[in-house]
Amino acid sequence: MSALTSGSVVFQNLRKTFGAFTAIHDLSLTIEPGTLVTLLGPSGCGKTTTLRMLAGLEHPTSGRILIGGKDVTMLPANERDVSMVFQSYALFPHMTSLDNVAYGLESSGLKKKEARERAEEGLKLVGLGGFGQRLPAELSGGQQQRVAVARALVLEPQVLLLDEPLSNLDARLRRRVRTEIRELQQRLGFTAVYVTHDQDEALAVSDRIIVMKDGHIAQEGTPRDLYEAPASAFIADFMGEANVVACEVISVDGEDATIRIGALEHRVPSRNARKGPAKLAVRPNSITLEPAAEAAFSGTITHTAYLGDHVEYEVETANGPLFVVDPAVERPLAANTSVSIGFKGRGIAIIND
Structure with missing residues (x-):
């Protein structure tokens, strides 16, 4: 044919x-x-x-x-x-x-x-x-x-x-x-x-x-x-899991913006964002965790689950709970561990609900 x-x-x-x-x-x-x-x-x-x-x-x-x-x-x-x-x-x-x-x-x-x-x-x-x-x-x-x-x-x-x-x-x-x-x-x-x-x-x-x-x-x-680049919290969550957290856009420079969560600052695509309060969609595999007593953005692990090729964490923060997927199975972090939270370069977007 x-x-x-x-x-x-x-x-x-x-x-x-x-x-x-x-x-x-x-x-x-x-x-x-x-x-x-x-x-x-x-x-x-x-x-x-x-x-x-x-x-x-x-x-x-x-x-x-x-x-x-x-x-x-x-x-x-x-x-x-x-x-x-x-x-x-x-x-x-x-x-x-x-x-x-x-x-x-x-x-x-x-x-x-x-x-x-x-x-x-x-x-x-x-x-x-x-x-x-x-x-x-x-x-x-x-x-x-x-x-x-x-x-x-x-x-x-x-x-x-x-x-x-x-x-x-x-x-x-x-x-x-x-x-x-x-x-x-x-x-x-x-x-x-x-x-x-x-x-x-x-x-x-x-x-x-x-x-x-x-x-x-x-x-x-x-x-x-x-x-x-989900346009809304609905799309972010429907197209694979996403953490939707409150943030502040502190500057916009062309196609990039700088956001702040806690004391952590991070550059993301601006997507027509304006300075001020906003929401951020963060994919679970775009979050990094490191043991730390104090950090710019910190939280406490409340649950750990080993799933063979990755570890899933639930983390409580001042900005709300986060769900994290980490491929580093050789060094899982235990529940009740205080962690420093960071972001990778992709899988993070300002949403304009």
């Missing part, structure tokens, strides 16, 4: 209500052709409703949806050039893998011989050549999901939709299959819209991430943008 024809996706002022409840509020978003964009957020944030509107399984209350420049807002699902991969796989249990992949092709009017040839090609594409005669029950969960991906891809859609595609897999399989999906998307160059609530999954597969909250876009950007 050669590179697929990828299409753009445009949401224009999209709104969706269910009775008195508004699930999506005036959402506008453009997804460029050939990119994998993830809709990420907690349960009830609107990500699945947005995907279902794109698929034609729900219609918006107002606004427009364009695929490849064509207005598809009110078109039924079968008239949109999209294919969906569901979290439940939705394979026919009485049909072989080959028949499952060929089903959509045959239903669209393709002759059986050609449909089966393309289905064989689709199975090879996802690494399941030779598995065509196996029933779904004879496949692992990861293999079943790859059959579902092959079934969607052989239809050569402009946009592939993936709805929590890895949620039924164990942790090790999730890592492997998400890598396979990402490599396949990059190799074939198709547009993909991926829905998940798993932050690690989103960081691993995405060109861009759209974080949603209460039917709005809370922040969008590259995985690195969202992790290293």
Whole structure:
């Protein structure tokens, strides 16, 4: 199978209500052709409703949806050039893998011989050549999901939709299959819209991430943008754990600012900060701890947990509790130890809530 024809996706002022409840509020978003964009957020944030509107399984209350420049807002699902991969796989249990992949092709009017040839090609594409005669029950969960991906891809859609595609897999399989999906998307160059609530999954597969909250876009950007420069305490905490602590911005010099916590001063990206009280998001692995009776910024360890390749600490400070992840397992610090607290160069950002 050669590179697929990828299409753009445009949401224009999209709104969706269910009775008195508004699930999506005036959402506008453009997804460029050939990119994998993830809709990420907690349960009830609107990500699945947005995907279902794109698929034609729900219609918006107002606004427009364009695929490849064509207005598809009110078109039924079968008239949109999209294919969906569901979290439940939705394979026919009485049909072989080959028949499952060929089903959509045959239903669209393709002759059986050609449909089966393309289905064989689709199975090879996802690494399941030779598995065509196996029933779904004879496949692992990861293999079943790859059959579902092959079934969607052989239809050569402009946009592939993936709805929590890895949620039924164990942790090790999730890592492997998400890598396979990402490599396949990059190799074939198709547009993909991926829905998940798993932050690690989103960081691993995405060109861009759209974080949603209460039917709005809370922040969008590259995985690195969202992790290293969260725009709010919600984003900082949702995109991996973060300590949110009060600080004071004592100077701003172009793209850098100097903040003070206790008597400790540290340089961070300014991100339009102003002098005065502010909040700082600090990743747990961006904090350093050293035994010390007195320090510019100090605290006391209240809990220590050894987890094999790192140690987790809970530290009480005058600015509130901190959660710290330290890879230095050879020298763990005991509970009740007074510590000097410092910051590394990355994973620290002023947030502008």
